Amino acid sequence: MKKLRQLLIFGLCLLTTVTLLSACTSHPKSAASSRVTITFWHGMTGPRKTALNKMIRDFNQSQSKYKVIGHSQGNSTALQQKITAAAKSKTLPTIAQTAYTNTPDYVKGGFVTSFDPYINKTELSDIYPAFLQSSKYQGKYYAMPFSKSVRVLFYNQDLLKQEGLSLPKTWMGIQKLGPQLKAKGITTIAFDQSYDAELDGLVRQSGASFFPRPNNKVNIASKRALAATHIIWDMLQNGTAVTAGTDGYGSTKFLAGKTLFYSGSSAGISTMLASTPKGIHWRTAPLPSYQGKRATTISGSDIVMFKSASTAQRKGGAAFVKFLLNKKQTIYWAEKTGYVPLVKSAQMDKGYQQYLAKNPTAKAAEQSLSFGFQDSAFLGYNQARLAMLKAISEMTANHVTPEKALPALQTQMEQIVKSAQ
Structure with a gap:
């Protein structure tokens, strides 16, 4: 009887230990699953898609509140067709790449929302005026510059x-x-x-x-x-x-x-x-x-945010856009894709100036930003x-x-x- 009691006690301790270990090992998974998912449709392929995927990974690793999942739609034409169809079927993502000239149609259709409640004007002060001017429609920022x-x-x-x-x-x-x-x-x-x-x-x-x-x-x-x-x-x-x-x-x-x-x-x-x-x-x-x-x-695309997204998703979408607009990320994007940096401070960045010295064909684009429209x-x-x-x-x-x-x-x-x- 004494031996049986010892076995029962040992089994109970073992069960308790396994339960505790299971709880400890499952905690990270629970934390990860609590992140707000931000879906991002874009039209990047090849090396540009590779560069964008790295930026998405870097954003996801930089904080623990949001997780951006990028979906390439093949090209810009296919992307716009997908957005139009999704607007009708009410299956839009959180944010998407698009031409800023589509914004008036999206506003009229009632399926985009402004970035204004989620981005302060001071956070936009470093962006070239030509990019911001086109992103504004009816006095609101319905789009944010992306690839230019x-x-x-x-x-x-x-x-x-x-x-x-x-x-x-x-x-x-x-x-x-x-x-x-x-x-x-x-x-x-x-x-x-x-x-x-x-x-x-x-x-x-x-x-x-x-x-x-x-x-x-x-x-x-x-x-x-x-x-x-x-x-x-x-x-x-x-x-x-x-x-x-x-x-x-x-x-x-x-x-x-x-x-x-x-x-x-x-x-x-x-x-x-x-x-x-x-x-x-x-x-x-x-x-x-x-x-x-x-x-x-100036040609290129912007990012818009859709009304169907929850408040938490909108905050996450705006956080990701702000991440893309910071000096480090916009310089990385420019160097990897041939697009121009979106912020004025890039001109003063030592690393970017070294890049231009090694890649002189990129200088003319950077020099043209002051008179771009x-x-x-x-x-x-x-x-x-x-x-x-x-x-x-x-x-x-x-x-x-x-x-x-x-x-x-x-x-x-x-x-x-x-x-x-």
């Missing part, structure tokens, strides 16, 4: 030296080189399939605008806009400039050594470096000025942009004059803006 690039001028160092030329500082300077280079079988400049970004910047430098700005009327057909448009249109007509056509990007002709200049996106620099044939040497510079003014278009977002923007692209196509493919194309486009723009109100 600018248009820059690529130039062939070998051709420039061969012809004994210096880098032109103005669009007129580029235009004047045309006849001299054409006589030697060299095209002055290549554009992508459409030169809408360059034309948008030129018209902005003239004092006009392709798209209506807040409290301003459409003024595409003004004398100033027509004169700016003729800079590119005239070069295309006399064969000193060329568009990419079926190549898609003007970099193809540029890297083949057929053009002295190429105007393209800074986000394509890494791809161009990997595709440059032996014997071709090129660098980048900010786009030239026009009539003493400088302007370059984004078009104002408004209801009907996407229709207006399609109308703009069609007008440019008519001027390019069918040789329609700016004097005919721009007044017709202005009429369309006015109708689009009026019908969207």
Whole structure:
């Protein structure tokens, strides 16, 4: 009997020990499961997806309240289709990557919410004004900047030296080189399939605008806009400039050594470096000025937050966005992807300056941020942009004059803006 009692006591102690160990080992799992899950839809693939996944992991490891789960939707087109479908089926994520110009449509649809209650203005003071201005709609920050690039001028160092030329500082300077280079079988400049970004910047430098700005009327057909448009249109007509056509990007002709200049996106620099044939040497510079003014278009995407998210998820989504916007993360993102840093303090960062010294082709994009701009977002923007692209196509493919194309486009723009109100 005494031996039986000893066995029972031993068994009870063993059971108690196992229970305590089980409780101790299950505690971390319980803590992890208490995190608020933040779902993030994006359109990044390849090396950019890899870089973003690292930033997500770093955020998750930096705190214990939230867990961000990223979902790549393949590309931006598929992503926007998924957002539209999810809005209808009420299966939206917490946050998603999108073009800031989609914000007015999302606000009208009633499925996005503002970041204002979750981000203080002081936390935005380091961000470049051009990024913040476009993120604001109806006085609220319905979007936060994420991945941004600018248009820059690529130039062939070998051709420039061969012809004994210096880098032109103005669009007129580029235009004047045309006849001299054409006589030697060299095209002055290549554009992508459409030169809408360059034309948008030129018209902005003239004092006009392709798209209506807040409290301003459409003024595409003004004398100033027509004169700016003729800079590119005239070069295309006399064969000193060329568009990419079926190549898609003007970099193809540029890297083949057929053009002295190429105007393209800074986000394509890494791809161009990997595709440059032996014997071709090129660098980048900010786009030239026009009539003493400088302007370059900023492209890219922002992050929006959806109303269907809980308050806790919204706080977590905002915390993640603030993490992406801190100096360290935005510099990492710029170095790994070719996008530009989103904050001004990056310019003063010793590490980033060392990166630029080792990667001189990235300097022009960083130098262009002070005069970069984004078009104002408004209801009907996407229709207006399609109308703009069609007008440019008519001027390019069918040789329609700016004097005919721009007044017709202005009429369309006015109708689009009026019908969207």
